[in-house]
Amino acid sequence: MTAFETLAIHAGQEPDPTTGAVVPPLHLSSTFKQDGVGGLRGGYEYARSGNPTRTALEECLAALEGGSHAFAFASGLAAEDTLLRSVARPGAHVVLPNDAYGGSYRLIAGVLSNWGISHTSADLSDPDAVRAAIRPETAVVWCETPTNPLLGIADIAALAGIAHDAGALLVVDNTFASPYLQQPLTLGADAVVHSTTKYLGGHSDVVGGALIVNDQELAEKVKYHQNAVGAVAGPFDSWLTLRGIKTLAVRMEQHCTNAERIVEVLTSHRAVTTVRYPGLPEHPGHETAAKQMRRFGGMIALQLGGGLEHALAVVAKTQIFTLAESLGGVESLIEHPGQMTHQSVAGSPLEVPEDLIRLSVGIENVDDLIGDLLQALG
Structure with a gap:
């Protein structure tokens, strides 16, 4: 198995086949020439749907989190919003940490509530409290560990079991830990979200978000919503984030x-x-x-x-x-x-x-x- 440090520098970042450049090129084009109608070179047609620099970042993120699919967004909250709209419908319910990040709370309580999604906060370190918070319509158990800002810790594997027994997904915000310290997918989580603005970018010079999954069906839902809503990471933001990940x-x-x-x-x-x-x-x-x-x-x-x-x-x-x-x-x-x-x-x-x-x-x-x-x- 390739070590984390090596993946951070090489995953998705092979030398450019044309020039041999060891740093992935920055592809700023908004559109791509097609060899006839539908004849796409490398699968690229329009930069909202896909960009080679963004692809490099997404491949690297998937490798670091032990996932099969990764998606890069304009911000962490854009990643959260896309995921929740992909898996939750009006009438669905979300279990939140009782000390969740304020932006996540604002998104769910202040925005998605208008879309018919309800929520309950619970102490995610207490399995009984989590079970008590789950309803028949619960679609997602939303976890932060460590939490922001109180540094609470939840047992990811235990939460995965509770969520799955209830027919819900476990989503873990891994921003505070980064994939270097913790890989929730390997512990049973269904999806991992990041504000790549933070440790992944690491230099306070780029805003971004990411979502990593293993399930093919879930990946297809996210990809559809990512393209349909369009809050994607731009090529320069992707390039800066990749540069940060190397260290x-x-x-x-x-x-x-x-x-x-x-x-x-x-x-x-x-x-x-x-x-x-x-x-x-x-x-x-x-x-x-x-x-x-x-x-x-x-x-x-x-x-x-x-x-x-x-x-x-x-x-x-x-x-x-x-x-x-x-x-x-x-x-x-x-x-x-x-x-x-x-x-x-x-x-x-x-x-x-x-x-x-x-x-x-x-x-x-x-x-x-x-x-x-x-x-x-x-």
Whole structure:
């Protein structure tokens, strides 16, 4: 079996047969010459339906996630929307994590609800809670592990069994882990979604999304909706994402190493009341994370004793950690989820604690990062 690091550099990225270029060409054409009506060269006719640069990215993503089909989109939410419209009809029901990403919640509760899709939130780490949330019309169990932003962990294999017993699909948002740390399809998931903006792209310079599946029938449904709706990844976005993926393995190792060092410091700091990180033995999902993940990731959530005002003061004081939304880039970011990425869940059962701070730990020198956090915490 070819190793992950090798697949990241070579899958879907053979040298150009015409020139020998080792980097896949950037195909900017919006349309392709046909050799007679229906005589397509390589299967390409119009760039919404397919583009060689996008194909290279999709082949690489499928290989990294252990899937047979991958689809690249203009954003992670475009991938989510396409999948849900492919498998759920009006009257269908979705089970969500009780600490889901705010954008996913907004899509399902604020957009797809108008299309007749209902939802129930549940603690996905509790099998009994998941079973209780499932209804006869449940089409999808939607999982994040680790969750955004509370770093909750769910047992993917166990959830797959529960979902399949109910005739539902298990979809796993693998953005926080990346395929380097975790491959949900190998654990029984039916589909994996990513915001490729994050760890896969890795450089905060491209927005994109991806969906990877193994089932042929499901792949055909997704492909139809991808083309019909049209929220596809552009060729330059695909090229940038491919470039980022080449270094995914080495970046993820450094993200994890830096995060582990920072967690050691935060857990002993007097101003910090709670540190949420799956690598901590006291984390309720630690054993499950250790079983299904290679390492524990570069995301950390913490809570402070001073409440909202203290949290806002800390995120304003960092100098190396940049106050910004998003995550997974080479640079370290800090944010206040309640008033930034998760503002859309305010007042809902998914509302996050007001003193919560989320860190996306980059690959800078870890001593510099620790010093920055210590001066900000005071």
